[in-house]
Amino acid sequence: MIERLGLVTTQLPTTGSSVMALLVVVLPLLLGVLGAACRPKRGWPAVLASLLALLPLLTLTPLVVSQGTQAWVLELGGLTLHWRANGLTLLLLLLTQLLVLASAAYAPAYLRVAVQAQGRGPAWLWPLMGLLAASLSLIWLAADLLTLYIGLELMGLSAVGLMLLPGREDALAAGMRYLLLALIGSLAFLLGVTLLLGAWGRLDLAGLAEAVEAGPVLWVAMALLSAGLLLKAAAFPLHAWLAPVHGSAWTPVSALHAALVIKASFFIALQLWLVFAPQAAVAAWVVGGMGAAAVVWGGLLAWRADKLKDVVAWSTVSQLGYLLIGFPLLIGTAPAVASIAWDGVWLQLLAHSLAKAAMFLAVGNLMLATGEARVSGLAGASRRFPLALLSFGIAAISLVGLPPSAGFTAKWLLLHAALAAGQWPWLLVLAVGTLLSAAYVFRVFRYSFVEDVELEDYRPVPLRMDLIALILALASLLLGLAATWPLALLEIAGGGP
Secondary structure: OOOOOOOOOOOEOOOHHHHHHHHHHHOOHHHHHHHHHOOOOOOHHHHHHHHHHHHHHHHHHHHHHHHOOEEEEEEEOOEEEEEEEOHHHHHHHHHHHHHHHHHHHHHHHHHHHHOOOOOOHHHHHHHHHHHHHHHHHHHHHEOEHHHHHHHHHHHHHHHHHHHHOOOOHHHHHHHHHHHHHHHHHHHHHHHHHHHHHHHHOOOEHHHHHHHOOOOHHHHHHHHHHHHHHHHHOOOOOOOOOHHHHHHHOOHHHHHHHHHHHHHHHHHHHHHHHHHHOOOOHHHHHHHHHHHHHHHHHHHHHHHHOOEHHHHHHHHHHHHHHHHHHHHHHHOOOOHHHHHHHHHHHHHHHHHHHHHHHHHHHHHHHHHHHHOOOEHHHHOOHHHHOHHHHHHHHHHHHHHHOOOOOHHHHHHHHHHHHHHHHOOOHHHHHHHHHHHHHHHHHHHHHHHHOOOOOOOOOOOOOOHHHHHHHHHHHHHHHHHHHOOHHHHHHHOOOOOOO
């Protein structure tokens, strides 16, 4: 598993790959610099910066593909930071860069249409978005607890800042609640790191994997680390803060948060479990039970939600449950089972990120066009806004898990892993989750296709906004047809779970 995660004890000296990885982290900050330096509602500087951030990633990819996992140490004064890049890292970096690019291209038109006030809010969008992209890239590359903590804190602060940008009372209240919970999660994570450092005197994951011993210290540390990360990931039953935050946030911010921010916390949590507790099957079943509850409860909340954004937000809670089910399929199972589950978990993360970003953008377009925030307010929308509804529907194919989408392939792999492991409860969870997903999706369409209502006050959004949502939705669909590519990339690190 250490090899599969790209964690190695032998570190490379500073090489071209380390320079490229450093640029992958640093260049997204240009998004903020160029975006803030120009007019806030002019998007070409931010889009240019997002494209520039792709260049070092395109250079790093051939190195990893040809040479395998790249691992190195960065010395910054008295700090020693351990980084690594492997197939999983490349997929997550590419996902981050593409979604940030899509949000940067979407945001200028959105700001012109939706944000009427001329203030500092729009200008602050770009620096915070750049910092978010940089911190996410740092998390994907990190191979020690210190770097993970730095990335986690920067990500949390930038995410809270983005949520506060609307400046309305509801946004401030939800954002401050999010900040408080994020700080509690960070404190729990830091306490867990402190216990590990005090007990074994090191922070690099590869070294700790060899040094840690099962016992009260490790279990308490893992409980603190897991609690903090699951709170940040809005995992059931720590999910109540999510919908209010998205309900008041700007649409491109919601898309980035649901697609990437909560996934980063999940990524760290799963990585720590695989390194420190690879045989803790009973505890993994507890997390899997949380995931099962999330699938059902989140689906019910999405089905019952009155507001469009709440439907998509509670859907995120439900879909995250599928990722949590990966814990009992990866922890304490046979290598063959864990290998299938490994592919299913990360393909599900990729599929959900693309589909959920597309769905938030499509819902944002519908809300702007109709002036309605409620699901029932979509009556008659099918005649006026077919592109937005098409994007929503294509994204929903992946969330429901219908072929040929990536969501279908991912859930098929998880189903296969559950059957191979003899873990029958997850089959029922997958079936119920599929039905609930279809229920809240078709509820949106049921109102949209009501034909006996005339829309008197509507304003179509710029075509660019509809096209960006449609492209992301199509990407989530077509990824299922090209699933062999990301699955092959996941094998670059070599070895099996």
